[in-house]
Amino acid sequence: MITTTKGLMDEALLDKKTGSVDNDNESTTWVEYWLEGELVHRSAHVTLKRPVTAFGETASLGD
Amino acid sequence: MANTAAFCTQAKADLMNGLHAFGASVIRAATTKDAYKAALYLTTATKDATATVYNTTGEVSGTGYVAGGVAVTTGTAPATSGTTAYFTPSASIVYTDVTLATAFDAVLIYNDTSATKLALSVHTFGSQTITAGTLTLTMPVNDATTGLMRIS
Numbered sequence: 001m002i003t004t005t006k007g008l009m010d011e012a013l014l015d016k017k018t019g020s021v022d023n024d025n026e027s028t029t030w031v032e033y034w035l036e037g038e039l040v041h042r043s044a045h046v047t048l049k050r051p052v053t054a055f056g057e058t059a060s061l062g063d
Numbered sequence: 064m065a066n067t068a069a070f071c072t073q074a075k076a077d078l079m080n081g082l083h084a085f086g087a088s089v090i091r092a093a094t095t096k097d098a099y100k101a102a103l104y105l106t107t108a109t110k111d112a113t114a115t116v117y118n119t120t121g122e123v124s125g126t127g128y129v130a131g132g133v134a135v136t137t138g139t140a141p142a143t144s145g146t147t148a149y150f151t152p153s154a155s156i157v158y159t160d161v162t163l164a165t166a167f168d169a170v171l172i173y174n175d176t177s178a179t180k181l182a183l184s185v186h187t188f189g190s191q192t193i194t195a196g197t198l199t200l201t202m203p204v205n206d207a208t209t210g211l212m213r214i215s
Binding site: 003004005021025026028030031032039040041042043044045046047048049050051052053054055 | 068069070075149160162184185186187188189191192193194195196197198199200201202203209210211212213214215
């Protein structure tokens, strides 16, 4: 059973579509469930890959 | 209009001023670590390094989503390796049973303890929508090379 826009439904009654993308920024998968051409469920799982970085610097004294 | 991944510039100064605390800190209002939250933003928003505080401009809305987002788990204190300090939330950020029909592609992590909700970082990903489902943001390995936030 999965959550849908129409309440809990048996997965077997729905058309399932999946997709993924993998690049330097993320690794993402998603799953969709369709009922007679209508999207009733979509979930996504995003794995973040790219950190945000700050570079600490100090100025020289006496220059 | 676009979102840009960034370690928010103001947050760098805030770190220097002790306004962020992922682990135990010096005496402020309390010595406990601060609480952080993660808010999602539409693809039409403009979150980037200039973000200073959390606000609702451009934030997603939809069934099951509460403005301000969800709590970020900070079970692992910042660490250092070599000359790099790093921090990564210790659990995935999960938005459960939501419907977010308008495309979004960014998450802002901000300090929910601070009075003004100081911005910490912006992370972007491919455009997504969620329909009666769950969005899970999984963190990278917490080390000096891939940790989510690093000062080097």
